Amino acid sequence: MVPLNDFARQWADVRADVMEAVEAVGESGWYILGREVREFEAGLGAVWGLGFAAGTASGLDAIEISLRVLGCRAGDRVLTSPISAFATVLAILKIGAVPVFAGCDRFGLLDLDAANEACAQGGIRFCVPVHLYGHALDAVRLRALRDRFSLAMVEDCAQSIGASFRGEPTGSAGQMAAASFYPTKNLGAMGDAGAILSDTPALIEAACVLRDYGQSSKYVHERIGSNSRLDEVQAAILRRALLPRLARWTARRRAIAARYLERITNPLVLPVGAPPGSESCWHLFPVLVDPARKPAFLDHLRAEGAGCAEHYPRALFDQPVMREVEWECFGSCAPARRFCASEVSLPIHPYLGDDEVDQVAAACNRWTG
Numbered sequence: 506m507v508p509l510n511d512f513a514r515q516w517a518d519v520r521a522d523v524m525e526a527v528e529a530v531g532e533s534g535w536y537i538l539g540r541e542v543r544e545f546e547a548g549l550g551a552v553w554g555l556g557f558a559a560g561t562a563s564g565l566d567a568i569e570i571s572l573r574v575l576g577c578r579a580g581d582r583v584l585t586s587p588i589s590a591f592a593t594v595l596a597i598l599k600i601g602a603v604p605v606f607a608g609c610d611r612f613g614l615l616d617l618d619a620a621n622e623a624c625a626q627g628g629i630r631f632c633v634p635v636h637l638y639g640h641a642l643d644a645v646r647l648r649a650l651r652d653r654f655s656l657a658m659v660e661d662c663a664q665s666i667g668a669s670f671r672g673e674p675t676g677s678a679g680q681m682a683a684a685s686f687y688p689t690k691n692l693g694a695m696g697d698a699g700a701i702l703s704d705t706p707a708l709i710e711a712a713c714v715l716r717d718y719g720q721s722s723k724y725v726h727e728r729i730g731s732n733s734r735l736d737e738v739q740a741a742i743l744r745r746a747l748l749p750r751l752a753r754w755t756a757r758r759r760a761i762a763a764r765y766l767e768r769i770t771n772p773l774v775l776p777v778g779a780p781p782g783s784e785s786c787w788h789l790f791p792v793l794v795d796p797a798r799k800p801a802f803l804d805h806l807r808a809e810g811a812g813c814a815e816h817y818p819r820a821l822f823d824q825p826v827m828r829e830v831e832w833e834c835f836g837s838c839a840p841a842r843r844f845c846a847s848e849v850s851l852p853i854h855p856y857l858g859d860d861e862v863d864q865v866a867a868a869c870n871r872w873t874g
């Protein structure tokens with residue numbers, strides 16, 4: 506079976522460096538908010554191309570804290586993508602804010618025309634665009650959207666570390682960006698972890714207050730914060746063992762995507778591909794099939810030994826809990842529903858061999874509908 510992720514192969518590769526990282530933290534006797542977190546934050550900012558970073562306990566928290574730093578409060582309307590990991594909308598809902606879903610384009614990404622129209626109607630001051638699948642949204646258009654409507658923008662970069670739009674890293678159009686180091690992400694820790702990035706130091710300082718009980722200095726609590734600190738152990742593993750491998754991992758993901766794009770030739774299985782201008786980091790490799798035949802296609806792939814998944818089986822607004830909260834859909838919900846009904850993700854991870862890629866591509870090509 507060609508797995509979607511291969512943590513066994515990864516462990517064999519990173520083991521020695523991870524053990525060294527854990528040793529270093531053990532010997533330091535310092536487990537919370539110390540040198541490892543500080544150095545990881547500096548290293549992450551440098552690799553990403555954004556000035557400042559703050560580690561958090563998760564990507565979910567990174568989005569929520571960033572929105573709070575930018576002043577988002579209960580009742581505020583927040584424009585966002587209709588297709589994403591549920592954490593994107595959960596971060597908005599936890600504040601008591603109201604998600605406004607704009608439509609999706611043919612790549613499953615936020616439709617920036619619809620986003621402009623939604624904002625032109627007024628009443629939207631916040632935006633959480635998602636760089637889904639590792640594709641970079643159009644940074645020029647995102648910045649124009651932000652400027653035209655004076656939006657506070659938190660880019661959800663959980664899937665887009667290493668991706669850029671015409672050379673500009675994702676996360677540079679908004680005031681703040683959120684990253685996730687959930688184990689399956691392109692830079693995946695050995696547990697939960699996340700980060701907030703920004704070019705504005707004051708925003709990162711405010712985020713550091715919120716991630717640590719709202720305290721501005723020891724025992725001085727200025728805000729209603731939370732406990733969302735990044736552990737020293739995770740920071741040490743990320744900084745010493747994983748971040749140095751990221752460039753190689755991203756290059757390998759790009760090579761795999763190129764190989765799939767070249768080898769999948771079945772007109773019944775359509776690779777979504779990268780949008781124009783996006784230098785994608787290929788967190789996922791989505792293909793589209795006839796929605797009526799999707800369950801049979803998933804069975805076919807598994808029978809051929811190809812791991813597969815759905816990202817995501819439903820649009821965000823079709824999750825059961827959305828019945829209990831206030832939300833809006835700008836325009837038609839249909840395109841996002843249609844995209845989700847057609848989408849299947851193929852294995853793409855840095856330890857996948859060319860023979861395995863070819864096996865999955867061949868399985869796609871043998872699909873007869």
Ligand SMILES: *Cc1c(COP(=O)(O)O)cnc(C)c1O
Nearest residue numbers: 563564565590592593663685687
């Ligand atoms: C994974 C993910 C998140 C949430 O990150 P966690 O670290 O799991 O909380 C948010 N948005 C997107 C798009 C994601 O893929």
